[in-house]
Amino acid sequence: MSGEKESLVPSFVVFQIGNRRVxxxxxxxxxxxxxxxxxxxxxxxxxxxxxxxxxxRIVPILDLGPGLLGAPSPEARFYLVVERRNPSISERCAIPxxxxxxxxxxxxxxxxxxxxxxxxxxxxxxxxxxxxDLEKAIATSARIEDDSIQTVEALP
Amino acid sequence: xxxxxxxxxxxxxxxxxxxxxVFSIADYRFVISAASIQEIRSTDSLGGTVVDLDRVVLRKVxxxxxxxxxxxxxxxxxxxxxxxxxxxxxxxxxxxxxxxxLVDRIEEMAEMRVLLELPKSFIGEERTxxxxxxxxxxxxxxxxxPLGFLTATDLRQLEEQNPGLLQAAAGSRNERGQA
Numbered sequence: 001m002s003g004e005k006e007s008l009v010p011s012f013v014v015f016q017i018g019n020r021r022v023x024x025x026x027x028x029x030x031x032x033x034x035x036x037x038x039x040x041x042x043x044x045x046x047x048x049x050x051x052x053x054x055x056x057r058i059v060p061i062l063d064l065g066p067g068l069l070g071a072p073s074p075e076a077r078f079y080l081v082v083e084r085r086n087p088s089i090s091e092r093c094a095i096p097x098x099x100x101x102x103x104x105x106x107x108x109x110x111x112x113x114x115x116x117x118x119x120x121x122x123x124x125x126x127x128x129x130x131x132x133d134l135e136k137a138i139a140t141s142a143r144i145e146d147d148s149i150q151t152v153e154a155l156p
Numbered sequence: 157x158x159x160x161x162x163x164x165x166x167x168x169x170x171x172x173x174x175x176x177x178v179f180s181i182a183d184y185r186f187v188i189s190a191a192s193i194q195e196i197r198s199t200d201s202l203g204g205t206v207v208d209l210d211r212v213v214l215r216k217v218x219x220x221x222x223x224x225x226x227x228x229x230x231x232x233x234x235x236x237x238x239x240x241x242x243x244x245x246x247x248x249x250x251x252x253x254x255x256x257x258l259v260d261r262i263e264e265m266a267e268m269r270v271l272l273e274l275p276k277s278f279i280g281e282e283r284t285x286x287x288x289x290x291x292x293x294x295x296x297x298x299x300x301x302p303l304g305f306l307t308a309t310d311l312r313q314l315e316e317q318n319p320g321l322l323q324a325a326a327g328s329r330n331e332r333g334q335a
Contacts, residue, residue: 039295039296039297040184041184041186041282041296041297041298042184042237042238042239042282042285042298043278043280043281043282043285044238044280044281044282045277045278045279045280045282048277048278051275051289051296053291053296057272058272058273058274058275058289058296059275060275060277060278062277084277088276089276089277090276091275091276091277093275093277
């Protein structure tokens with residue numbers, strides 16, 4: 001009975017990007033990996049900083065820093081592997097994170113942040129943690145990085 | 157106790173294999189199918205057969221090179237992949253496209269045993285540039301698409317701005333040969 005009750009409370013994975021702590025629903029997180037070997041090659045897709053080879057699969061590395069921090073995120077030791085699920089992309093990608101990740105349960109409250117990619121917040125020992133819509137966070141970060149690249153290219 | 161006989165026979169590796177050339181441009185390595193390459197030449201040995209384009213419409217294509225009665229657009233590998241200027245010493249003349257690719261050097265010939273799909277998160281020009289990714293010596297390398305160096309749109313633009321030049325270059329070569 002208590003198990004059934006617990007399963008009704010949603011779980012979230014809390015992680016840190018730069019100095020900002022955010023969370024995503026647990027069901028979109030596959031695993032946390034430490035210091036994978038990263039490979040890079042030329043491409044023009046914003047946010048992707050390389051790929052990792054994970055159990056025979058290619059996992060792209062997506063930096064959410066531009067959207068969350070306004071700048072690329074600092075060097076990471078850990079990578080949170082998440083499931084992207086949108087009409088055109090359904091695959092795993094890895095997000096560089098700083099510090100440790102936490103698995104917490106709680107009720108999501110209405111969002112207090114202005115960002116359109118924040119869908120709510122959870123209370124963690126008095127700290128309000130923004131819960132992200134992963135696809136919107138990726139889209140916003142990509143747009144910001146794209147804009148900054150165009151600005152740099154436009155400079156004389 | 158009798159030890160079980162162990163056969164040294166192991167089933168043949170059924171994975172598809174493809175001979176590839178590994179080439180480098182700037183700090184990056186790429187793979188391309190050996191079957192898609194007509195010829196690999198040193199840039200030094202092409203001097204007398206290079207013709208400048210009348211109009212440069214693509215930054216990466218400035219010349220035509222003639223080889224064996226055919227002409228090819230010379231594509232700068234570093235411009236194609238948006239890489240910093242490098243020192244190309246080798247040209248890959250392709251079989252299936254009228255393109256000769258300037259690369260820094262050939263690193264090795266190898267056997268590719270796996271071709272992995274480029275993740276769908278990649279949404280830029282790389283989807284045209286690469287057939288996919290492969291793993292050689294535990295390193296992930298992009299597999300260049302020979303038809304991606306000059307797309308149909310690129311070729312149309314080049315032909316529109318330099319009408320007949322590719323054919324004329326090949327024709328003059330033929331005439332010289334007959335003379």
